[in-house]
Amino acid sequence: MKVFITKEILDPYKEIMAYEREALPPGKHGGVVSFVGTMRDFNDGQDVRAMNLDYYPGMTEHHIERVCQEAMKGWDIMDCMVVHRVGEMVPTDPIVLVAVWSAHRKDSFDACRYIINYLKESAPFWKCEVTTQGQKHWVEKNSEDPGVAKRVALKSA
Amino acid sequence: MDIKVRYFASLRDRMGRSEDQVKVSKDKPTVADVWSAVSKDPIPPTILVAVNMEYTNASQELKAGDEVAFFPPVTGG
Numbered sequence: 001m002k003v004f005i006t007k008e009i010l011d012p013y014k015e016i017m018a019y020e021r022e023a024l025p026p027g028k029h030g031g032v033v034s035f036v037g038t039m040r041d042f043n044d045g046q047d048v049r050a051m052n053l054d055y056y057p058g059m060t061e062h063h064i065e066r067v068c069q070e071a072m073k074g075w076d077i078m079d080c081m082v083v084h085r086v087g088e089m090v091p092t093d094p095i096v097l098v099a100v101w102s103a104h105r106k107d108s109f110d111a112c113r114y115i116i117n118y119l120k121e122s123a124p125f126w127k128c129e130v131t132t133q134g135q136k137h138w139v140e141k142n143s144e145d146p147g148v149a150k151r152v153a154l155k156s157a
Numbered sequence: 158m159d160i161k162v163r164y165f166a167s168l169r170d171r172m173g174r175s176e177d178q179v180k181v182s183k184d185k186p187t188v189a190d191v192w193s194a195v196s197k198d199p200i201p202p203t204i205l206v207a208v209n210m211e212y213t214n215a216s217q218e219l220k221a222g223d224e225v226a227f228f229p230p231v232t233g234g
Contacts, residue, residue, distance in 0.1 A: 037234050053233070054166050056226060059210035084233065096234050116234060122212075125233025126166035138167035139232040140203075 001072065001080055003064045005055060007087040012036045012097035019081050024101055029078050033108040034099040035116045041091035043139065047132040053086045053095065056124040060084075067118040071100070074114070075107040082115065084125065158182075158221045160191050165228035168204060172196070181219075189215040191225050203230055 002019055016034055041048055064082050071080055083097045098116045102108035120142055127139040162177040169175050172195070179194045188208065192200050192215065200206075200215055207226040208217055219225065 120234035
């Protein structure tokens with residue numbers, strides 16, 4: 001399992017192949033399912049030219065590691081990796097990579113969906129967009145259900 | 158009792174700082190007490206709370222050395 005946050009430009013496919021060579025026993029997995037989130041040049045009806053992604057060092061990694069561990073327990077998968085960009089980025093830049101290896105495809109599809117959904121709903125990241133007019137604003141709502149982090153809060157309280 | 162308080166994203170901008178070190182004199186202070194020490198306003202309804210990097214809510218009791226974080230809904234991925 002590998003989780004890391006980076007300010008560097010992310011090449012998700014290089015990361016997948018590098019990790020696969022380094023950590024997966026050859027010939028044992030039947031496939032890798034990946035999700036790559038990329039930065040759009042529009043959001044909520046506005047044209048966006050740049051973005052700064054903020055995070056909570058320590059808590060962010062901790063929560064992603066936990067969801068990866070849950071996925072490893074919940075599905076018959078061999079390994080998983082999450083890489084998330086932070087800092088300054090521009091449209092078309094990859095923001096996030098989730099990759100899951102398994103012997104059979106169903107488990108890796110399901111586990112990959114679980115990890116990216118949890119990450120979007122609960123991992124502490126915040127987007128600050130810069131529009132083509134140069135205005136900066138914090139994105140206040142994810143495209144996913146915005147209530148989940150609250151439900152997490154109530155559950156753990 | 159010393160508590161470290163951190164703010165992120167739009168809340169950090171609104172507070173004008175990224176953290177505070179708060180001394181709370183109450184016997185069993187809660188997250189809500191810490192918020193009262195750093196702001197005159199009530200906790201905004203959308204704001205999330207974490208104590209020692211775990212999500213929680215305003216009624217959680219705190220101990221010396223805890224790190225409390227307040228932040229808006231998350232928007233990663």
